[in-house]
Amino acid sequence: MKINAQINTTSTIVEIFKTNVGNQQLASKIVADLNQLYPEYRINFDLEDCDKVLRIESYNSIDVFGVLNYGKLNNLEIGLIEY
Numbered sequence: 001m002k003i004n005a006q007i008n009t010t011s012t013i014v015e016i017f018k019t020n021v022g023n024q025q026l027a028s029k030i031v032a033d034l035n036q037l038y039p040e041y042r043i044n045f046d047l048e049d050c051d052k053v054l055r056i057e058s059y060n061s062i063d064v065f066g067v068l069n070y071g072k073l074n075n076l077e078i079g080l081i082e083y
Helices: 024-037 064-073
Strands: 013-019 042-046 053-058 078-080
Touching: 013 064, 024 042, 024 064, 064 078
Parallel strands: none
Antiparallel strands: 013 053, 013 078, 042 053
16 A cells, blocks of 8 residues: 655745835845844845835734834835736
8 A cells, every 4th residue: 555645735925015115225135134123034125116015924824014114114115916
């Protein structure tokens, strides 16, 4: 009898934010700051997108309010995109 190996079904959570970030230097600073606050997150920007997308991925929950508050405290427009 053949025994099937257990399949790892770990899924990720993804949140996407619209921002007003206009350049790669600022985007890099934001990624570094957020990685300090949330080292378990995978964070990146898509500045080519019309929404200047900030994408955050995690195997656990994502602190959406913390990210929004970071934006507010740093005079950035960061808003959650509902999908």
